[in-house]
Amino acid sequence: MHIEDIRNDFPILDQEIFGHPLVYLDNAATTQKPQCVIDAVRKYYEKDNSNIHRGVHSLSERATRDYEAARETIRHFFNVKSSREVIFTRGTTESINLVASSWGGANVSEGDEILISHMEHHSNIVPWQMLCERTGAKLKVIPMHESGELDMVAYADLLSTRTKLVGIVHMSNALGTINPIKSMIEQAHAVGAKVLVDGAQAAAHIATDIQALDVDFYATSAHKMYGPTGVGVLIAKEELLEAMPPYQGGGDMILMVTFEKTQYNALPHKFEAGTPNIAGVIGFGAALRYIESIGFASIVKREKELLIYATQQAETFTGLRQIGTAKDKACVLSFVLDTVHPHDLGTILDREGVAIRAGHHCAMPVMQFYQVPATARASFSIYNTEQEVDALFAALGKARQMFA
Numbered sequence: 001m002h003i004e005d006i007r008n009d010f011p012i013l014d015q016e017i018f019g020h021p022l023v024y025l026d027n028a029a030t031t032q033k034p035q036c037v038i039d040a041v042r043k044y045y046e047k048d049n050s051n052i053h054r055g056v057h058s059l060s061e062r063a064t065r066d067y068e069a070a071r072e073t074i075r076h077f078f079n080v081k082s083s084r085e086v087i088f089t090r091g092t093t094e095s096i097n098l099v100a101s102s103w104g105g106a107n108v109s110e111g112d113e114i115l116i117s118h119m120e121h122h123s124n125i126v127p128w129q130m131l132c133e134r135t136g137a138k139l140k141v142i143p144m145h146e147s148g149e150l151d152m153v154a155y156a157d158l159l160s161t162r163t164k165l166v167g168i169v170h171m172s173n174a175l176g177t178i179n180p181i182k183s184m185i186e187q188a189h190a191v192g193a194k195v196l197v198d199g200a201q202a203a204a205h206i207a208t209d210i211q212a213l214d215v216d217f218y219a220t221s222a223h224k225m226y227g228p229t230g231v232g233v234l235i236a237k238e239e240l241l242e243a244m245p246p247y248q249g250g251g252d253m254i255l256m257v258t259f260e261k262t263q264y265n266a267l268p269h270k271f272e273a274g275t276p277n278i279a280g281v282i283g284f285g286a287a288l289r290y291i292e293s294i295g296f297a298s299i300v301k302r303e304k305e306l307l308i309y310a311t312q313q314a315e316t317f318t319g320l321r322q323i324g325t326a327k328d329k330a331c332v333l334s335f336v337l338d339t340v341h342p343h344d345l346g347t348i349l350d351r352e353g354v355a356i357r358a359g360h361h362c363a364m365p366v367m368q369f370y371q372v373p374a375t376a377r378a379s380f381s382i383y384n385t386e387q388e389v390d391a392l393f394a395a396l397g398k399a400r401q402m403f404a
């Protein structure tokens with residue numbers, strides 16, 4: 001597919017910021033939405049808006065059909081065995097909290113260990129800390145090297161029969177590192193531990209086959225995959241979900257309620273209490289069909305080209321220190337300049353029309369590791385161009401001059 005055709009799918013890109021064409025390089029925070037996703041959400045509200053699984057009228061039947069069709073799209077996209085294993089949530093954060101609360105509450109106790117890595121997003125740290133506080137279990141951390149790669153020798157050493165769960169990010173949002181999750185899952189399973197993979201960043205950039213990975217829990221968010229905000233998914237093995245207590249109680253997750261006892265609904269509904277984000281789920285389905293229409297082969301090739309192009313410029317830019325130089329890395333360029341604070345950079349770049357993110361990226365332990373308060377982060381997507389990378393570095397040049 002031609003880059004201009006892809007860009008034309010995203011109406012938001014066609015605008016100016018402070019008199020400059022918008023250069024959107026904050027895709028790791030959230031991607032822009034193609035017209036087909038906007039249309040799917042709009043069609044639901046214009047033609048089908050109704051509650052699901054409840055009504056006997058035509059609108060409700062149509063809304064239910066489209067909602068469940070999205071579940072099937074997601075099942076197919078990630079090669080999940082059964083749609084009973086696809087639970088809609090508010091996003092990665094809620095998916096991880098669901099597992100920590102429900103599975104963790106039922107399976108983790110004092111003396112057990114939860115193993116996470118040094119490069120986790122707060123969403124894959126704090127829920128486990130909370131679980132450990134409640135249960136007396138211990139949180140252990142897989143260290144990383146200066147390159148932003150995990151220390152696999154230390155990982156093997158840390159794994160033991162005490163390890164109940166390994167929580168690992170597939171692709172780091174702060175560094176871009178892609179972790180070798182397949183072998184990490186195999187090693188964890190060998191000691192009897194379950195594995196949760198945080199796929200928030202990876203899912204739009206790397207083809208993910210849930211059955212081939214044999215992963216126990218996989219969490220991701222629609223909004224980083226060209227879909228709406230406030231919706232995501234927890235994919236989990238059916239036997240684990242069956243054995244887990246519900247996360248929240250309410251409508252839709254029940255079969256029968258009396259004051260004495262409640263009989264829970266079958267999967268996946270047992271974990272979807274209350275009216276869900278129906279439009280969001282339908283938009284999520286449209287977003288995944290959009291990704292499929294481009295194909296991961298083209299996406300990976302294109303994003304790799306952009307990363308190489310940007311990295312080459314970063315390497316020759318005086319005073320720039322890259323944060324995260326893993327060999328296996330996806331479309332994230334995290335860096336600091338010796339003379340300009342990342343937050344100032346973010347503001348100056350915005351005046352040039354270039355949108356990046358500056359801050360700790362909800363990965364404070366990564367900042368502590370590199371002893372920086374924050375980084376500037378440019379993150380690329382399928383609609384970005386080499387000219388936009390040039391615009392980034394031209395704007396960085398201006399910022400450097402201003403602070404010289």
Ligand code: C6P
Pocket residue numbers: 028029030090091092093094121123124169171172173174198200201221357361362
């Ligand atoms: N990272 C970023 O700019 P939610 O907010 O639930 O959709 O996703 C949370 C999350 C979990 N794990 C990883 C690896 C993530 O990158 C994120 C979101 C955004 O990097 C916002 S902090």
